[in-house]
Every structure is written in C-alpha cells, then in structure tokens.
Amino acid sequence: MKSTTTMRTRYIPDTPIHITYRLYGSIPNLPLQKLHSSHRLRKLRLQEKFPADRRNEDRESKQQYVAACLSAEVDHYLRYDQLLDRATTGPRYLQGAAAKRIIFDSWHHIARQENLKIYAISVMDNHVHVLLENRSEERLVSLIQVLENHKKFTATRLNRLHGMPGRRVWAEKEYSRTVRHGGFEHVLWYVLNNPIKAGLSDSPLDWIGNWWAPDLYEAFVLPRVA
Known part of the structure; x- marks a missing residue:
C-alpha cells in the first residue's frame, strides 16, 4: 500500500x-498480541541491522532504514486488516x-x-x-x-x-x-x-x-x- x-x-x-x-x-487477544509482538521484534531487528550511529553517519543506511521501517509498518497493517477480514467470531x-x-x-x-x-x-x-x-x-x-x-x-x-x-x-x-x-x-x-x-x-x-x-x-x- x-x-x-x-x-x-x-x-x-x-x-x-x-x-x-x-x-x-x-480480533481475539491472542492473535492480536502475536501480531504486535512480531512487529516489535521486526523493528528491533531493523534497529540492530541499522544502528543509530551508522544511520547518522551514512545517508544511504538511513534511507534503507526508513524504507525498511515503512515496509514493516505496511506489512503490519495489512496483516491486521487480514485478521479483521478473516474473523469467524466476534461482533458483527x-x-x-x-x-x-x-x-x-x-x-x-x-x-x-x-x-x-x-x-x-x-x-x-x-x-x-x-x-x-x-x-x-x-x-x-x-x-x-x-x-x-x-x-x-x-x-x-x-x-x-x-x-x-x-x-x-x-x-x-x-x-x-x-x-x-x-x-x-x-x-x-x-x-x-x-x-x-x-x-x-x-x-x-x-x-x-x-x-x-x-x-x-x-x-x-x-x-x-x-
């Protein structure tokens, strides 16, 4: 998106x-918690892959980090929306x-x-x-x-x-x-x-x-x- x-x-x-x-x-609590936990882990791994000092010194690394973070946010949202679309229980x-x-x-x-x-x-x-x-x-x-x-x-x-x-x-x-x-x-x-x-x-x-x-x-x- x-x-x-x-x-x-x-x-x-x-x-x-x-x-x-x-x-x-x-959305049931367990799938929602798993979704958010997976997203937090992905962001932590990106921070490890692109350390702050490296991003501050290298423009290309900063751009790659920003692009990767955006991709992670979009993926997180799409998975969230899929949980809503595929829900078989819960209020209607x-x-x-x-x-x-x-x-x-x-x-x-x-x-x-x-x-x-x-x-x-x-x-x-x-x-x-x-x-x-x-x-x-x-x-x-x-x-x-x-x-x-x-x-x-x-x-x-x-x-x-x-x-x-x-x-x-x-x-x-x-x-x-x-x-x-x-x-x-x-x-x-x-x-x-x-x-x-x-x-x-x-x-x-x-x-x-x-x-x-x-x-x-x-x-x-x-x-x-x-």
Whole structure:
C-alpha cells in the first residue's frame, strides 16, 4: 500500500488520510498480541541491522532504514486488516443497511461540521475504512477528537438500533495512514475493494457498505468498472 503509517495521527492533514477502526472484540487477544509482538521484534531487528550511529553517519543506511521501517509498518497493517477480514467470531454490529447508514450519516455530518472532504467509506461488518482530508486552511482538526465524537455518537445509535444499551461498541485505537503523493488511486481502491478481498461481494459497486464521493465517479470509478 502506497502510504506512510502512523499509529496515532494527531490532526487530519490537508492531504488524504486513510483511517481504519474496528469493533471492540473483533480480533481475539491472542492473535492480536502475536501480531504486535512480531512487529516489535521486526523493528528491533531493523534497529540492530541499522544502528543509530551508522544511520547518522551514512545517508544511504538511513534511507534503507526508513524504507525498511515503512515496509514493516505496511506489512503490519495489512496483516491486521487480514485478521479483521478473516474473523469467524466476534461482533458483527455493523451488519445490515441500517447499521451502515448510521456510520455514513455520522461521517457526512462531521464532514460538514469540520470542513472535511470524504473521498470514500467502506463499512464492513466488524470494521470501517475512511479516506478523507481536511479542507480548512485556517484551523487544525483533531483526528482523535473527531473519532471520539464519531464513536460516541455511533455507539449510542447502534445500541439503540439493536436494543443493547450500554454495550461497548468500538475498540479504542485506530490505524491512520497519510497517503503519499501519487498513491491516491491505489488507496482509494484498497478501501473500496475491502468487501471483495473479504469474500463478501463480487463488485465494490454492489456492496451496501461502500460510499464514494460523487465527483470521483467519472475520474476513478467509471474507468475501473466500465
């Protein structure tokens, strides 16, 4: 995936950012712990292979280290996303048109309120992908605050929909990935093709949980499906 990776981006940038967040309990603790442990070990090995003093003295070593770290972060994210797609147990609170509509409506409300541009949303049954950016040139928009507000609102609405007041809905942490220059179309289709790779749909256009900005249709969607 052509993007840089951060575990906790503070602000929504004025370039596209890909956000993934999930339902609480959607990945069992043991596989999640193994995934994170494997990632930490890989980073330690990279630090041993490219010691700090060597990176400071040798520009090529620094570049190789940065590239290897980026590759490790991307691999970690992809394995994380695979765990979500392949989950056979765990909550499915986002199943059905009504639940997915709650997610859509919340993001569109936030976009109007915060002057965000939403490019695409893919609501799976146990997690969500969003591709968006900040269109405000005059102020910063906190990603953490936006997600907290979104999760609080949607949790209340989902629990009301299912008659389950007080149920914990969302996992605390998310993945956020700033899209590199030239990588927008790749990430856009990664988001929209999520139901395809999870075996839930044959076409991104048929998945009830997919939404994309209307102005993207002729430039990106139509050429791909025509």
